[in-house]
Amino acid sequence: MLVMVAAAFMGLMAVGLGTNELQSWLSYNYSYSEPVRFETLVDDEGHSLKMVHSQDIWVDPVYKFLDEFINVAQFVVGTLWVVFCFGLPGLLFYKNKLKKPLAELMSAADKISDNNLDFSVSYESSDEMGALCASFEKMRSQLEENNLEMWRQMDERKRLNAAFSHDLRTPLTVLKGQSEMILKYAPEGRMSMEKLLSTVETMQRHIIRLEKYTENMNQLQRLEDIQIEKKEIALSQLTAGMADCAGAVCGKEKVFELDCPEPEATVLLLDYEIFMQVFENLLSNGVRYAYKKFSASLNLKDGLLYLEVLDDGRGFSDKMLDNATKPFSSEAKGADEGGHFGIGLSICRILCEKHGGFIKVGNKNGGCVCAAFLVDESVV
Secondary structure, eight states: OHHHHHHHHHHHHHHHHHHHHHHHHHHHHHEEEOOOEEEEEEOTTSOEEEEEEEOOEEEOHHHHHHHHHHHHHHHHHHHHHHHHHHHHHHHHHIIIIIHHHHHHHHHHHHHHHTTOOOOOOOOOOSSHHHHHHHHHHHHHHHHHHHHHHHHHHHHHHHHHHHHHHHHHHHHHHHHHHHHHHHHHHTTTTOSOHHHHHHHHHHHHHHHHHHHHHHHHHHHHHHGGGOOOOOEEEEHHHHHHHHHHHHHHHHTTTSEEEEEOOSOTTOEEEEOHHHHHHHHHHHHHHHHHHOSSEEEEEEEEETTEEEEEEEESSOOOOHHHHHHTTSTTOOOOSSTTSTTOOSOHHHHHHHHHHHTTOEEEEEESSSEEEEEEEEOOGGGO
């Protein structure tokens, strides 16, 4: 910038000096004047005074035209020089520094407006335009990730709705058939009281099943909006809550063991409600599939709290190992068997991922589920 200003200033000075010299030369060659005439006067005191009487100057018409032309030319040349000093470097700067990245950014903007995110903004430079292109690429990448996540959620929602509709058909069909039978035979007295009560009981069981299923579906759809709120909690308090919950669920039918080799004074930064919701789901599965006993263990490693629940049951089948954490995956013989619909581990998976962790299923002399939660290591 300083170089351009200096060049423009020097050029304007050169033009100004050149035109002054040219005008002086024209004035000398194209203007004429008579010799100066003097007149001598005497004042009251007798002193003589010499005064200019007159001087006639003639100017050639060519000089007037050339003088006016030079003035106009001085302005035009000065303006053109300034434009040249600032325009040429600007043009070169645009061509070498701005043209390519601007074209890249405009092309990227057009593709984004057409909902096309399958591209990349590539401009290798360490200047401001390079940083701008890198920021644009970061924005495009984030948009692509957000769109993929949105499409994933839409696909999962469609699949959940399809499964919901499919599983509703059986109880609705039963209810419809039973109600039609009552309306057809009860008014005519062709249905005994025993048969009528049996039919009503069947309808009631399926109504309860529908209520449970709807409640589970509503719960599953709300999980994506859960906000994690971590608070400090002592490990001893956490294990005490787990033991109380296990005692209420297991009763005297199954034996439950809890193992925690970590120091009881350890303090965790954890969402207690989320953790207990996952534990209760895994506990329910353990009670249902264990033959005699099941156990749970807690371990801390690399900033993660691992909750492992094992049972001495038959374990997961090969099919369930791949699909256990997907919605409506269950090995129960009937969907209404115990009111289980195969969404417990799916709920656990979503909650663990919300808490920065994960969930894995496997077999260790029975079923084994490991749930991990991200905790703040600074308070562990």
